[in-house]
Amino acid sequence: MRRFVRSWLGLAATTASLALGAGQAFAQKEVVFGLQCDRTGPTAIVGTVLCPGYQDYIALINSKGGVEGHKIKVLEIDHEYKVPPAIEAHERFKKEGALLEGIYGTPQTAALNKKLEEDKILGTTPGFGTAAAADGKRYPYTFPVAASYWSQAGAAVAFVKERLGGNLKGKKIAYIFYDNPAGREPLVILEDIAKKEGFEMRTFAVPAPGLEMGAQVLDITARFKPDFIISHLFGRAPSVSIKELKGKGFPLSKVVGLVWASSEADIIAAGGMGVAEGYNTIQFAGVGKDFPVIKDIEAMYKAQGKQPPKEMDSTVLYNRGILIAALHVEALRNAIKAKGGATPNSEEVKKGMEAIKGLTLGGLVPPLELTPADHEGGGWVEIWTVKGGKLVRTKEWFQGYRDVIQKHLAAEASKS
Amino acid sequence: MFHRESGVFKTSYGADMALYPLPIAKGTVIALAVIFVLIVPAIVHEYYLSLLNLIFIAIVGALGLNILVGYTGQISIGHGAFMSVGAYTAANLAVKLDLPFWLTLPAGGLMAALIGVVVGMPSLRIKGLYLAIATLAGQLIIEWTINRVPAISGGAQASIEVGRPTLLGFAFDTQGKLYFFLLFFAVIAIVATLNLVRSRIGRAFVAVRDQDIAAEIIGINIYRYKLLAFAISSFYAGVCGVLYTYYFGIANYEQFQLIVSIDYLAMIIIGGLGSVLGSVLGAIFVTLxxxxxxxxxxxxxxxxxxxxxxxxxxxxxxxxxxxxxxxxFLIVEPEGLNRLWRNIRSYFRVWPFSY
Structure with a gap:
């Protein structure tokens, strides 16, 4: 009798839910992702584009039915690049049961490293934070996925070497950087490689806020006369550097900018794509709209009867948002699969993140491979160059001087 | 703070200066203590405790800045840097010498006080906006120094990781435990400030603020008291920096940049200059x-x-x-939330028979 009643109840429930429409046909499970963002602070130039990219990708995943039957709710908190609000954001994520969180900003990462570990929630710090965090044993819950500043510097020199005919002996390379911890971080790697390859490196610090660098650029172009310039600047500084170098007649094809000196916004602020012809940029996510996932997002907006957002045109940063979201989703998918469809907890999602491999999204995501020991995934980057009014891929995913970086990671690990 | 008689009945200086204006105030303090020590941590979710923790740290810093700006009438845009001085002093002592927090915390405060006196020296000759710029220079110089001297900053990242504070083997490692740690220091800061401002030193500060020439004529050594104000105020800032360091588990100079100095100025201006309750309300307001x-x-x-x-x-x-x-809020009451609170209170003192 009881079985009979239960089956009837089940049938009634199914009919009722079918009546409510396809969207609610199954009892959807919901998981929460936390995203810290800077849409209003000093680096709003990044946050206002990157965060919509993240949100759009998650919306796309949800519109396709979520991840293995799990809808994702994104809890975004704007911390204005301040540290106490980032702590608040983390605590809020914890309260709402977030399975993982995207962190934004180097000082925020520094302040949260320990909390992540204590609360067992993974945090991604793509393209910033401490390079040493690539060591998953030392920072078990911090994921500087894509490429740390060390990896970017190594790749930059590898690219320079290729451009200068495969030999750096006796060559001169200038390193112009924003004078803050993030700007100085690649120095150890560059110095080490300089010794190994036998080139002469000179450093030129630009003090904050980096809007005035006439003296440094003159010093570089008139006195040092380098064969190549590696530029590591933030905020408005990259556009100023492009303008100044152009003004002094230095060929921009002999300049390569690290990841935060490489967005369309930087180049446009310098006077447009035409001005920056030849400028090389390092990217940890694919650039442009020529990816299936971008087409899908456009189609999603069309289906809703809306125009795709204008942020999509700033493809460098928008695509980075997609990259972060895609990694988060993949970590969740791995975790759900490992648990046979049940909702995982944050520790299981961390294991899922450590199992990411072979995720490409049509070339938007680097061929990274995360493991419990390597939370960076290999430090892959691409080189994109300004050519004929847009960014063009000049070098596919590659790594530079992994041996040097591994050596320094080992040295850091032995310190603690 | 909360109680007043219906008029002024005090007949001696002693009664006027008493910490508890009325006997019932003792009861209020005990009630507050019970609420914050026993009830709040027991029933409130950890997330809200973390907000309270941020407020407690902000209260320490705001009180310190209010002693300087509100009570002594000197201005400082360098308090963010004083916090970093405290933070790095404590972090270096904690990591290199493995000292416990009850030594690093006062050490951080003292070092900040020392630097504060140096940065405050221009206050002997200049006032107002000029002093603001001089302390701004102090902020930038301290930032630059920490950034550039690896012996202080601990390397290119300019950050030093410290462990959780421990006392007799008990580690304050969750928000709930840190709550007591920070509450303790916030209470000490409040009580110390309340006592400071009703002492000889506090009255000297107020005299310097109201008219420094007059203060000098009635026998106050204004050089000494101005520098003392800088020292005490920077001590609070240094302690605030140490608390941030232990709370975040890291000392990082980017956490103490110019914007932090401005935030703290905003707290005391919104809360009310020259008032302890104002500092507390301002810290709550700006954080929350x-x-x-x-x-x-x-x-x-x-x-x-x-x-x-x-x-x-x-x-x-x-x-x-x-x-x-x-x-x-500033249009409604230019003197800040503290004054607003007093207005509300004096309205209800004679309610419903207001005149």
Whole structure:
């Protein structure tokens, strides 16, 4: 009798839910992702584009039915690049049961490293934070996925070497950087490689806020006369550097900018794509709209009867948002699969993140491979160059001087 | 703080200066102590405790700045840097010499006080905006020094990781435990400030603020008291920096940049210059208001917008509402929240028979 009643109840429930429409046909499970963002602070130039990219990708995943039957709710908190609000954001994520969180900003990462570990929630710090965090044993819950500043510097020199005919002996390379911890971080790697390859490196610090660098650029172009310039600047500084170098007649094809000196916004602020012809940029996510996932997002907006957002045109940063979201989703998918469809907890999602491999999204995501020991995934980057009014891929995913970086990671690990 | 008689009945200086204006005030303090020590940590979710923790740290810093700006009438835009001095002193001592927090904390405060006196020296000759610029220079010099001297900053990242504070083998490692740690120091800071401002030193500060020439004529050594104000104020800032360091588990100079100095100035101006309760209210207001606005907007906004649209709207609108509320409160009561509270209280003192 009881079985009979239960089956009837089940049938009634199914009919009722079918009546409510396809969207609610199954009892959807919901998981929460936390995203810290800077849409209003000093680096709003990044946050206002990157965060919509993240949100759009998650919306796309949800519109396709979520991840293995799990809808994702994104809890975004704007911390204005301040540290106490980032702590608040983390605590809020914890309260709402977030399975993982995207962190934004180097000082925020520094302040949260320990909390992540204590609360067992993974945090991604793509393209910033401490390079040493690539060591998953030392920072078990911090994921500087894509490429740390060390990896970017190594790749930059590898690219320079290729451009200068495969030999750096006796060559001169200038390193112009924003004078803050993030700007100085690649120095150890560059110095080490300089010794190994036998080139002469000179450093030129630009003090904050980096809007005035006439003296440094003159010093570089008139006195040092380098064969190549590696530029590591933030905020408005990259556009100023492009303008100044152009003004002094230095060929921009002999300049390569690290990841935060490489967005369309930087180049446009310098006077447009035409001005920056030849400028090389390092990217940890694919650039442009020529990816299936971008087409899908456009189609999603069309289906809703809306125009795709204008942020999509700033493809460098928008695509980075997609990259972060895609990694988060993949970590969740791995975790759900490992648990046979049940909702995982944050520790299981961390294991899922450590199992990411072979995720490409049509070339938007680097061929990274995360493991419990390597939370960076290999430090892959691409080189994109300004050519004929847009960014063009000049070098596919590659790594530079992994041996040097591994050596320094080992040295850091032995310190603690 | 909360109680007043219906008129002024005091007949001696001693009664006027008493910490408890009325016997019932003791009861209030005991009640507050019971609420914050026993009840709040037992029933409140850890998330709200973490907000309280941020407020406790802010209270220490705001009190310190109020001693300098509100009570002594000197201005400082360098308090963010004084915090970093305390933070790095404590972090270096904790990591290199393995000292416990009850030694590093006063050491950080003392070092900040020392630097504060040096940065405060121009106050002997200049006032007002000029002094503001001089302390701004102090902020920039300290930032630059920490950034550039690896012996202080601990390397290229300019950050030093410290462990959780421990006392007799007990580690304060969760928000709930850190709550007691920070509450303790916030209470000490409040009580110390209350006592400071009713002492000879506090009255000397107020005399210097109101008219420094007159103060000198009645026998106050204004050089000494101005520098003392800088020292005490920077001591608070240094302790505040140490608390941040232990709370975050890291000392990082980017956590103490110019914007932090401005935030703390905003706290004491909104809360009320020259008032202990004002510092507390200002710290609560500036820390909590953006969060409250955001939570309200999340709840209301989800009725109208999708998640991604809302994220965009909230960030912009939140800043606007925050700014508008600051202007609103300052127009309603230019002397800050403390005065607003007093006005409300004096209205109800004779209620319903107001005249």
């Amino acid at each position: 208001l953006p969060i409250v606005i955001r939570i309200l907007m999340e709840n209301v906004g989800s009725l109208f917008f999708t998640a991604s649209e809302m994220a965009n709207v909230i960030s912009g609108l939140r800043l606007g509402v925050f700014g508008a509320l600051i202007i609103f």
